[in-house]
Amino acid sequence: MSNNLPAPTTDGGLSPVPTEAVLFAPPRLVEALQRDLAQAAAAARSMPPRRRPRADVKLDAYTVAVITADNPAEAFREAARWWENAPGAEIHATSWARVPGPVEGEWEVRLTLQVSFTDEDGEHTGDTHHSSRPR
Numbered sequence: 001m002s003n004n005l006p007a008p009t010t011d012g013g014l015s016p017v018p019t020e021a022v023l024f025a026p027p028r029l030v031e032a033l034q035r036d037l038a039q040a041a042a043a044a045r046s047m048p049p050r051r052r053p054r055a056d057v058k059l060d061a062y063t064v065a066v067i068t069a070d071n072p073a074e075a076f077r078e079a080a081r082w083w084e085n086a087p088g089a090e091i092h093a094t095s096w097a098r099v100p101g102p103v104e105g106e107w108e109v110r111l112t113l114q115v116s117f118t119d120e121d122g123e124h125t126g127d128t129h130h131s132s133r134p135r
Helices: 027-045 072-084
Strands: 063-069 090-100 107-116
Touching: 063 072, 072 107
Parallel strands: none
Antiparallel strands: 063 107, 090 107
């Protein structure tokens, strides 16, 4: 069982979680996680009942870091600062967007990094870059 989850008690309840194990997050992060889980569930429901023998569809839920800045240089600098504080993160994909900013007539850039972190076995989930494998 994860150290971040309360343990079941004999009466069916949950034991208190030690303060050092509680992860605090701003409400917007919790709301984003709820939205992402709902969207992942909708994607899973859309899976066709039968797939063709030579094709497959895989659904993954990845973590993304979205860096928003006034200009591309600042977005890359902020991404580098984030990366320095994310040991073990593996980038799977990136995307770039220029979007309307908070002020009429101004634009901002968004650099999105699709990432994963190592699991309990020290392995990354999802596709990562590896050397060629014999087939």
